[in-house]
Amino acid sequence: MTDRTKKAHVVDMRSKGPHQAPPRNPNEPKIKRPGFEVHDDGFWIAGQRQKPGLYWHDWGRGNEPEPVDTWIAAPVRALALTSSEDGHSAGLLLRFRDHFGRWREWSMPLHLLRGSGDELRGQLLGMGFRCNVHQGKRLSEWLMQQHPRKRLIAATRTGWHPAGDGRCFVLPSRTIGSDEVRHQSEHPGVDDFRQAGTLEGWRDTVAAPCRGNPVLLLAVCAAFAGPLLKPAELRESGGHGLHLVGDSSQGKTTALQAAASVWGGPGFVRTWRATANGMEATAAALNDSALILDEISECDPREIGAMVYAIANGQGKQRARREGDSRQAARWRVMALSTGERSLSAHMAEGGNRIKAGQSVRLLDVPATRRSHGAFDQLHGHPHGGALADAIKQAADANYGHAGPAFIRYLLDCDHDLPGLLKDTRERGGFDASEGLERRAAGVFALVALAGELATEAGITGWAKDEALDAATAAFDWWRAAKGTGQTEQQQILDAVRDFLARHGDARFSSINGDHCPVPNRAGYWRDDPGGRVYLLHRAALKEAGAGFDTIRILEALEAAGWIVEREKRNRRVRLRVHGQAAQTFYAVRPVDGGDDGAS
Numbered sequence: 170m171t172d173r174t175k176k177a178h179v180v181d182m183r184s185k186g187p188h189q190a191p192p193r194n195p196n197e198p199k200i201k202r203p204g205f206e207v208h209d210d211g212f213w214i215a216g217q218r219q220k221p222g223l224y225w226h227d228w229g230r231g232n233e234p235e236p237v238d239t240w241i242a243a244p245v246r247a248l249a250l251t252s253s254e255d256g257h258s259a260g261l262l263l264r265f266r267d268h269f270g271r272w273r274e275w276s277m278p279l280h281l282l283r284g285s286g287d288e289l290r291g292q293l294l295g296m297g298f299r300c301n302v303h304q305g306k307r308l309s310e311w312l313m314q315q316h317p318r319k320r321l322i323a324a325t326r327t328g329w330h331p332a333g334d335g336r337c338f339v340l341p342s343r344t345i346g347s348d349e350v351r352h353q354s355e356h357p358g359v360d361d362f363r364q365a366g367t368l369e370g371w372r373d374t375v376a377a378p379c380r381g382n383p384v385l386l387l388a389v390c391a392a393f394a395g396p397l398l399k400p401a402e403l404r405e406s407g408g409h410g411l412h413l414v415g416d417s418s419q420g421k422t423t424a425l426q427a428a429a430s431v432w433g434g435p436g437f438v439r440t441w442r443a444t445a446n447g448m449e450a451t452a453a454a455l456n457d458s459a460l461i462l463d464e465i466s467e468c469d470p471r472e473i474g475a476m477v478y479a480i481a482n483g484q485g486k487q488r489a490r491r492e493g494d495s496r497q498a499a500r501w502r503v504m505a506l507s508t509g510e511r512s513l514s515a516h517m518a519e520g521g522n523r524i525k526a527g528q529s530v531r532l533l534d535v536p537a538t539r540r541s542h543g544a545f546d547q548l549h550g551h552p553h554g555g556a557l558a559d560a561i562k563q564a565a566d567a568n569y570g571h572a573g574p575a576f577i578r579y580l581l582d583c584d585h586d587l588p589g590l591l592k593d594t595r596e597r598g599g600f601d602a603s604e605g606l607e608r609r610a611a612g613v614f615a616l617v618a619l620a621g622e623l624a625t626e627a628g629i630t631g632w633a634k635d636e637a638l639d640a641a642t643a644a645f646d647w648w649r650a651a652k653g654t655g656q657t658e659q660q661q662i663l664d665a666v667r668d669f670l671a672r673h674g675d676a677r678f679s680s681i682n683g684d685h686c687p688v689p690n691r692a693g694y695w696r697d698d699p700g701g702r703v704y705l706l707h708r709a710a711l712k713e714a715g716a717g718f719d720t721i722r723i724l725e726a727l728e729a730a731g732w733i734v735e736r737e738k739r740n741r742r743v744r745l746r747v748h749g750q751a752a753q754t755f756y757a758v759r760p761v762d763g764g765d766d767g768a769s
Contacts, residue, residue: 203227205311209244225307241307242300247315251276251323251353258323260353267297276353282309323353328457329399338577346581361433366568368575374564375430376630381547384537386640388424390621392431392459393576395504397620401587406483409613410505414512415538420545421508422463423558428506429461430569441468448476449485453499465509470520474528480505481531530606536647572629579627594619599642614645662715662726667760669714670704685748703734705755734759
């Protein structure tokens with residue numbers, strides 16, 4: 170065959186294309202070359218069996234090219250285009266087969282295709298997707314060519330999401346209330362909202378033993394409270410926390426396991442042993458559900474205060490991207506449930522910090538092991554508390570992840586005025602509170618009570634009406650009794666100032682009327698009046714004494730308690746000459762003995 174004949178033969182083969190030629194085997198597919206093709210099952214080419222997958226079918230080089238079939242990856246399909254309602258967070262909903270042969274879905278953010286696409290392939294490999302390491306560019310090329318007709322809304326976090334005229338609740342693997350919204354994340358990770366067993370099994374083996382046990386009832390009700398933060402409290406971010414305090418091995422962790430089974434398996438219970446950044450990521454991943462944390466002593470006592478604020482405020486730190494612009498801060502709504510042998514204040518004190526009232530009301534200490542059998546009141550036929558705890562733990566390991574989604578479906582179907590119901594619950598006699606912090610705490614327990622009562626109304630728990638309400642009311646009383654009458658911000662400031670003066674009154678102060686003498690790290694002076702000793706504090710010393718509160722708040726507390734005994738006109742300070750020096754500014758403070766020092 171001459172060179173001219175060979176060239177004509179090649180042109181003829183390319184013009185006809187093998188898809189027009191009769192196949193060598195009737196079972197061989199018709200393949201258009203060059204081009205991509207997805208084969209869900211194994212197939213034959215030239216008498217050879219090929220494995221399933223995404224292929225690049227092409228011609229080889231030379232005068233008489235042979236077909237070339239390059240395996241790129243496991244079978245994968247693009248089902249839909251995704252984006253947020255404002256047109257951002259563009260992505261592709263992929264369906265692919267993992268290395269166990271199971272079909273999986275992932276809403277892939279398109280920005281992962283930037284650069285070499287290594288980040289994208291890393292996420293796919295982590296989910297069991299196999300690909301040709303030498304064909305990464307072709308995989309990215311195929312993905313960029315996909316333009317399916319179907320359009321879906323991308324939700325970048327779990328929880329409530331507006332969809333059309335209604336609402337839906339987004340979970341990593343499914344969306345309740347809408348088929349048009351999918352969770353989309355660049356880090357798909359493990360789905361915490363897993364399921365096992367049945368809802369009926371959970372009701373009979375986990376919820377039933379909670380009856381007659383207020384601590385267990387409270388914990389499970391708290392797990393239901395997360396989805397009410399937005400529709401009942403109308404929150405855009407933030408949440409609340411309950412901290413079950415008591416001796417070890419008395420049933421506190423069992424209460425957490427029962428609560429965790431509302432949403433997921435045993436892994437839904439986490440520990441406090443985490444960094445602030447890690448806790449932010451966890452809270453964001455559990456938006457509108459429950460953050461369940463065991464053993465507060467595992468958290469660094471120097472960081473716990475800031476972490477409690479972050480969890481309750483619902484917003485992470487503002488951080489910069491590598492490109493220099495700011496990254497959108499994580500946001501969440503979550504109900505936290507915690508345990509520990511020590512209260513939050515005791516744990517913070519170990520790190521040298523004093524708890525602020527704002528922190529204490531964000532994570533409410535609830536005594537949990539003063540019941541008849543540790544954390545339990547009724548054993549339901551078990552010989553001791555340990556046996557009941559083991560039974561609940563085994564039940565929570567076998568039946569989990571059904572109650573939470575069932576509760577969401579009920580909230581979507583019912584037409585309750587949830588803010589009105591919460592208001593009615595708060596006005597019940599058991600949640601009466603006159604003081605500011607107590608009113609906030611009462612609102613938390615009322616929300617927990619409402620969640621439990623709604624779950625009971627939905628037929629999820631099997632409890633009687635008002636059982637959840639009674640448990641939350643009792644827990645509010647336990648919290649109030651443990652808090653005492655003087656744990657307000659004002660009382661904390663007064664206690665801190667009194668403690669400062671007791672520790673440093675002789676070492677860092679001297680008489681303003683006596684002979685001048687040097688005092689290391691001077692905090693001020695003192696003088697004795699008929700009403701008692703008056704301490705004249707410099708501004709810096711006052712702030713040091715005030716437990717970390719700002720100066721204005723410290724002065725307000727001192728004035729309300731009657732501790733400021735001298736002032737200039739409307740100011741709370743005085744200017745005095747000391748030993749012939751230039752006039753200095755002082756705050757004249759005389760602690761008042763007895764009672765709660767005027768704190769309300």
